[in-house]
Amino acid sequence: MTYKLLLTVAFATVAQLAGAQTFPDRPITLVVPNPPGGLVDTSARLLSEPLTRVIGQPVVVDNKPGASGNTAYQYVAKAKPDGYTLLISYSGYHVGNPALFEKLSWDPLKDFTPIALLTISTNVIAVHPSIPVNNLKEFIAYAKANPGKLNYASQGNGSVSHIGTEIFKQTTGVDMVHVPYKGSGPAIQDVLAGQVQVFISTPPSLMQHVQSGKLKGLAVTGKNRHPGMPNVPTTAEAGLPSFQLESWVALYAPAGTPAPVVTKLTDSVKQSLALPEVKERADTAGIEVRYLNPGQMDTLLKKELPFWSKAIKTANITLD
Missing domain, CATH: 3.40.190.10 (Periplasmic binding protein-like II)
Known part of the structure; x- marks a missing residue:
């Protein structure tokens, strides 16, 4: 590596660290792969208002539906990894699309950095x-x-x-x-x-x-009974503990986002989701707030990817 190249890398690293230390100093965008309404959009809007208060900058929701979610995923995957453009990820897309599409313009593990699990919806x-x-x-x-x-x-x-x-x-x-x-x-x-x-x-x-x-x-199909249907048992209570089906919504950043920014974001999300009014709004919408940190989210994704891939291939599921 030449001296000039070393200097370039060094200056870039210093600039990145400096940006991480002042983060955030402008609005943050949550990119949603679905149209307004529904589980994913509801989860984004559930987070945006309290996160705005906690993190000290406007957090805006940007709906980019299309191509079975791939439009939003590709957009965020190619965004600058500075913490200002984030993905509201849906499990159906994040673990399903890699098995449903022969070619994807994004990789579920390589192109994104997990920030936090936000909500869970049972079925x-x-x-x-x-x-x-x-x-x-x-x-x-x-x-x-x-x-x-x-x-x-x-x-x-x-x-x-x-x-x-x-x-x-x-x-x-x-x-x-x-x-x-x-x-x-x-x-x-x-x-x-x-x-x-x-x-x-x-x-x-x-x-x-x-x-x-x-x-x-x-x-x-979740771990607990739903408060709106208290008389309906869980699958485990009904004699089928091997079948659980939960849809999750999580927050991701582009791969390469500096660790201090990821830490700032996940800590702020955890604080936001713990607010009583957030749980109340989630209960009204029929969804459950459930925080997981980046490491736990990474473990969950790596567990679900092969499981869903096997299920899709076994059932010969296609988009046709």
Whole structure:
């Protein structure tokens, strides 16, 4: 390495460290891979206001939907790694897209630095009342006795509801026919009408219909019961501890973001999520605030990537 190049590297390092010490001194942008509304956007807006107060600079939400989330992921992956452009990452994209797309312009591990886990949303296994079952064990037995006769809805090919239900099928050995929709809205309408009998989706889509008795809630796929459906058991309580399905939302920075900036961000996020009003707003939205630090987030991602890849390939799931 030449003397001139050494000086260039040294000056760049000093400049980077100086920037990290004054961080943040201007607004921070949270890039969301989804349109307004829904789990991911709700999580971003849940964080932006308290983080603005904690970190001392405006934190703005920028929705960049498109290409199954890839538009936002590529944008942040190529952004300057200075902590001012961050990704609100959705598990369905972060662990699903690498297996669904033959070629991606971003790598889930190499192109991003984890900051924190923000929220978790469990899912609900719900069936139309016409299905003569009262609990999860009865449903599994009924489905096995009627292979290929039950239809299940999803929010679209490659969605968490699609992949998650295929994992449920692989776990239990039942055979159901997939009926994809363009979002949870049209899916829930056909489930309520009985044209499709099964839907595994998040509480915001199903909770009111389970509460009203229009659908039977058989189990919640997380570690705890949902406060809005206290009488619906977890899958573990219902006799299927091997099946859990949680959608998570996390905060990521571009790879190469200085360690002091990452520390500042994760500490500020932790403080923001601990505020009582944040939990209250999350409970109202039907989601759970759950903080994990960068190391824990990295462990979670490395665990889920091969699991989801295997499930997608085993079920031969494509976006077609």
